[in-house]
Amino acid sequence: MPKRDSTVRGREFGAGIRAAIEKAGLTGRGASQLAGWDPAKLSDLMNGKGGISEHDLIRLLGVCRTPLEESDHLVTMYREAERSGWLQIHGERSPGWPRTLGENEKVATELICWSLHLIPGLLQLPDYLRALIEGNPNSPAKEADERVAARTARQQQLINRRCAMTFFIHEQALHLPIGSPELMSDQLDHLLTMGIRPYITYRIVPTSIGAHAGTAGSFTFMKFDKLESVVFIDAENHGVYLDDKASIEAYSRILKALDQTALGVEESKELIASIIS
Incomplete structure (x- = not known):
C-alpha cells in the first residue's frame, strides 16, 4: 500500500x-x-x-x-484505512469517551464546537451531565459515575494541554432547565469561570436572529497541526467522523456564518450574567 x-x-x-x-x-x-x-x-x-x-x-x-x-x-x-469518513455504531448507546474521539482530541490543536440545545459537553458540570443521564432511557443510572468520570477526564486532558477551544452556543441552551434552578445557575456561573482561561472562548447565538446556519445540529470541528481537519457528530448510539474535503468545506462555511451572527465575547458574558441574576 x-x-x-x-x-x-x-x-x-x-x-x-x-x-x-x-x-x-x-x-x-x-x-x-x-x-x-x-x-x-x-x-x-x-x-x-x-x-x-x-x-x-x-x-x-x-x-x-x-x-x-x-x-x-x-x-x-x-x-x-484509506476510506474517508467513519460511522461508528455503538449498540444501544454511545460510550462515555469513544476511543477514536479521544485519540483525535489528544493531538488536536484547536476545537470549535457548536451546541444547539445543551451546554457543550466539555463545559458541563458533573451534576449537569448526571441530570442528562437521568433523563435518558438509554443511559442506565448505574453507569452515571463511569460516564461522569470519563467526561471529566476528557475535560482535564484538554485543559492540561491548554488546547484552544471555541464554543458557539445557542441561547436556548442557556434557558433549557437541566436539573434544579440551583444547578442551572451553577452551570452558567461555571461558563463564566471557564471563560477566564485565555484558550477558551465562547459566543452565544441569540434566539432573536431566528433561522441560523447551525439548525442542522451540533458538531465539533477539530483542527490539527499537520493533519486534515475532522468533524465529529455525536448521536444517541453512534458517532460520525467526517474528513473528506467536501464535508470540511461545508462545516467550515457553517462556522463562518455562526461567527458572523453570534454575539461578541463580552456581550456573551453579559448575557449569561444577566440570566444568572
Whole structure:
C-alpha cells in the first residue's frame, strides 16, 4: 500500500499498532529492527499514513505476538484505512469517551464546537451531565459515575494541554432547565469561570436572529497541526467522523456564518450574567 494522507480510520489503525507494540514490551525502534523495517516506515504507519502491504502488517503482528482476535481486527482496519469518513455504531448507546474521539482530541490543536440545545459537553458540570443521564432511557443510572468520570477526564486532558477551544452556543441552551434552578445557575456561573482561561472562548447565538446556519445540529470541528481537519457528530448510539474535503468545506462555511451572527465575547458574558441574576 502506498503512503497516503492520514485519515481518521488510518490514525485509529496506527493507534492500534502502537498499542500492540507496547503490549509486546517493545519500542518502535525495537519492533522495526525485528521486522526488518526502517524506523521511519513504522512511524508513518502509526501516524495513519500507510506505506506497507498486508503481508508486512502480518509480519509485524507476528513479531509482536499479537493475539489472534486483535490481529484480525487490525488487519480488517488496515483494509479500510484509506476510506474517508467513519460511522461508528455503538449498540444501544454511545460510550462515555469513544476511543477514536479521544485519540483525535489528544493531538488536536484547536476545537470549535457548536451546541444547539445543551451546554457543550466539555463545559458541563458533573451534576449537569448526571441530570442528562437521568433523563435518558438509554443511559442506565448505574453507569452515571463511569460516564461522569470519563467526561471529566476528557475535560482535564484538554485543559492540561491548554488546547484552544471555541464554543458557539445557542441561547436556548442557556434557558433549557437541566436539573434544579440551583444547578442551572451553577452551570452558567461555571461558563463564566471557564471563560477566564485565555484558550477558551465562547459566543452565544441569540434566539432573536431566528433561522441560523447551525439548525442542522451540533458538531465539533477539530483542527490539527499537520493533519486534515475532522468533524465529529455525536448521536444517541453512534458517532460520525467526517474528513473528506467536501464535508470540511461545508462545516467550515457553517462556522463562518455562526461567527458572523453570534454575539461578541463580552456581550456573551453579559448575557449569561444577566440570566444568572
